[in-house]
Amino acid sequence: MLNLANYPSIGAALKDALDQFASEVCLIESDREREKERLTYRDFQQRAHPLARALQDSGFKAGDRAAIIMTNQSKWLISAYAIFYAGGVLVPLDYKLTSTEHWQLLQHSGVTRLVTEFPIWRQLAASPVPGTVSNLVTILVTEAPPNADLSGAQRWEEFRTEASPAFVPRTRKDPATIVYSSGTGGRPKGCVMTHENYLEQCVALTSLYPFAPGFRYLSILPTNHAIDFMVGFFGPFICGATVVHLRTLRPEFVREAFTKYKITYVSLVPLVLKNLQKGLQARFDELPARKRRVFDALVAINKTFTKSRPRLGLSRRLLRQVHDNFGGELQAIIVGGAFTEPQTLQFFYDLGIPVANGYGLTEAGTAITVNDLHPFRADTVGKPLPGMEVRVVDPDADGIGQVTVRSKTVMSGYLNEPELTAEAIVDGWLMTGDLGRFDRDGHLQLFGRKKNMIVTEEGKNIYPEDIEAVFDSLPVKEFCVFAANYVWPQRSMVGEQLVLVIHFEPGQTLTEELRRDIVLRNGRLLNYKRVHGILVFDEDFPRTASLKIKRSVLAERLAQLDRSKAVQSL
């Protein structure tokens, strides 16, 4: 692993990594049963340099911004490296957003270059551009079919200049990326992350979960996500490890990848981890009685010997068949993006598969706490990573208060949002909006949120304000959307739901027609953004002088209602 203390930027560290690990395999790209690419670090460099040079020839310079909207694949990482090499600021966007949302963020981020896939570009080009994205001067699309209408874009594969690019140095405090943690509605939250944020986070994470040449990381979470960017790109690259990309995420091909590539680490969101658990449990339940007794006995032995720490060698021998299904070399499953239920974590640990459970948010530079597995604790999100100062402020009688963080990994602020930044970072401490408490062993436990938002099991942050537009012109007097757990705190991070609160005109009622209208509008949202229930409120919403809804005051009033009676399922 490179000594990151010596490096001022992501680009500088990656540049040296490509030289140092030149003959190691850095990327494998698989499409179903076919292997599309296998690149060494030298190959990677040879692909990226002509792109970096072509970017520079097009006028791209230090501090310029470039967006990537792509599914996980080698061209994602090659493009990102070329952008860093040329001194640019990367804006990684979620490919699952709608075209309208993509245009909004392209506009908000002020990018001058866009790298995307042809199918995504085809949809973007066909959708109306809200306002103007006048600063977008180069659009590169990958894998466009021959004779395809590129609508003003250029082919990524042909955008290359063979002359050597000039490496553009950046300092630790310069912005490296702008990562949207949420918000495509009213106020997009673009977290400006510095090179220092990533360098420090990488040192902290790899101290607990190291990579090395020969390690293979299966990259399933979207690389625009802070977790995969760190453990599916920067982390493995500066250690000379291999990243495996799958072009389709159908469960059968994901399962096959574990055994085919003998995966060392994988990151999953809780939804996928729970699905894996369900599949394994079903298979265990199908075992004949005698085999099941033997299996249960082996699990019990494994639990006894792994109480204080994981013993991978022993677990693999005891429960060979289970481990063989994961390739036999899996060291840990990294789970993140949302809260994971303790019983799911315990299920895997009991099988001898450590789950690196942690807690973090984009604003903090990925992870704040991680379970160090010494011993494994399913009931907490672990201890603060090295270099993280974590405090719980304004605790209640039970010691539960808001989790705050101070670290070199915390973002410099939200792009173009000084007010939001000042609310989020107070005297150098990041206000996470999450409620927690430390136990006697220094482990952090989470108990809900102080902020009006939910995080889905797929790791998506949903802010009610961002989805309200779909209900605009709903024929009611007024409406707004709340996170149910914000109104009625549950001291839980699971099963979070959104509720549409409506206030009728005098004499109006919830007719079938209105309900159908709400269902129809709700259906226009991506499935994970949809509201789950309706609450009919019979008072005027409290508003500011400028007629904005006073959400916290309204939430307090709603909290007086019995949730189980007041909220109707949608």
Added chain:
Amino acid sequence: MRTIEQTTQEILDLASKHFNVPAGTLSPDDDFFRKLGIDSLQTLEMLSHLENHFGIELPDYEVQGVSDFRTLASRIQSRL
């Protein structure tokens, strides 16, 4: 060659069988996430079954953002 109506009906039949929904209760404009009560992962499983049934490969991007049977049928039809 199937017509789009046949393709749509075959998708509805497969979905109702795979997710144990009574036959005839699904219609082309139904939102399958909502009607079948499935998540994104189960949708991927459904797509694998549909690929096997129709003998096609449906890249993930083709079904990105699709949530109703009718649109899904048109994406499949274009690859038959």
